[in-house]
Amino acid sequence: MQNEYAEGKVQTRVEKVKAGRRTCSKSVAVRIPQRVHVAVEVHSWNRFYHDYVVDSGIAAFNLLPKFHTGDPPVHLCEALQAVTVASAARQLQQSGLMVRARSHYGKAIMKLNAALDNQTSNADDSVLVTLFLLSLFETVVPDYFRTVMMDKTFQCHIHVRGILTVLQLRVERAQKSEIDEAIFAFICHIYRS
Numbered sequence: 001m002q003n004e005y006a007e008g009k010v011q012t013r014v015e016k017v018k019a020g021r022r023t024c025s026k027s028v029a030v031r032i033p034q035r036v037h038v039a040v041e042v043h044s045w046n047r048f049y050h051d052y053v054v055d056s057g058i059a060a061f062n063l064l065p066k067f068h069t070g071d072p073p074v075h076l077c078e079a080l081q082a083v084t085v086a087s088a089a090r091q092l093q094q095s096g097l098m099v100r101a102r103s104h105y106g107k108a109i110m111k112l113n114a115a116l117d118n119q120t121s122n123a124d125d126s127v128l129v130t131l132f133l134l135s136l137f138e139t140v141v142p143d144y145f146r147t148v149m150m151d152k153t154f155q156c157h158i159h160v161r162g163i164l165t166v167l168q169l170r171v172e173r174a175q176k177s178e179i180d181e182a183i184f185a186f187i188c189h190i191y192r193s
Contacts, residue, residue, distance in 0.1 A: 040085065040088070040097060040100065041081045041084065041085060041104075043088065044081075044084040044085045044087065044088035044097075045080070045081075045084050047084070047087065047088050047091070048083070048084035048087050048088070051087065051091075052087075072126060073111070073115065073121075073124075073126045073130075074107075074111045075108050075111035075112040075114075075115055075126070075127070075130045076126045076129060076130045076133070078104050078105075078107040078108035078111060079104075079105075079108040079112070079129075079130040079133035079134050079137070080133055081101075081104040081108075082101050082102070082104035082105040082107075082108050082133070082134070082137050083101075083133045083134070083136045083137045083140060085097055085098075085100050085101035085104060086098060086101035086102075086105075086137055086140045086141055087140050089101055090140055090141075098141070101137070101141075102141075105134070105137055108130065108133075108134060109134070112127065112130050112131070112134070115127050115130075123166055123169045123170045123173055123175055125177060125179055127166055128163065128166050128167070128170070128179060128180065128183060129179065129183075131159050131162045131163045131166060132159075132163060132183050132186075134159040134162075135159035135160050135163060137159075138158075138159060160187060163183060163187060164187070167180055167183070167184060
């Protein structure tokens with residue numbers, strides 16, 4: 001008789017616990033965490049940095065990280081995004097990324113034109129770096145796009161001509177810096193070979 005009584009008590013207790021768990025589970029909704037979204041630009045910056053900057057030995061590339069600190073001009077950010085996304089698009093063979101890269105390229109061109117029209121910023125370091133990045137974009141994009149952008153007079157990419165013009169303007173204004181030397185050396189090396 002005691003066993004039957006104890007068995008009944010245990011059974012009642014088990015039912016109460018089960019009922020409590022059912023009501024508790026109904027009141028507490030289980031939330032599935034949302035995915036963390038990291039923009040493709042962030043992935044492409046990392047890829048570009050490891051592919052081109054780390055241990056490259058090229059001074060112009062080694063100076064790039066210092067220009068993307070603080071609050072860089074929009075034309076510089078867009079140019080960096082254009083070249084990094086284009087590089088990732090080529091490596092991963094993703095045409096959708098190339099569309100995104102060209103969008104950044106167009107924005108960079110528009111913002112760069114505004115900076116070039118401004119007498120105080122047209123020979124700024126950021127303008128020179130932006131032109132350098134846009135010239136890199138020209139070398140990364142597909143062949144049909146590069147041939148359209150060729151400067152027939154100088155037989156070089158149009159942004160290289162812009163770099164040379166800005167370098168000349170900077171020399172006239174006595175605005176020489178380490179980035180001038182690094183970019184000029186890079187261009188001389190590329191067009192000499």
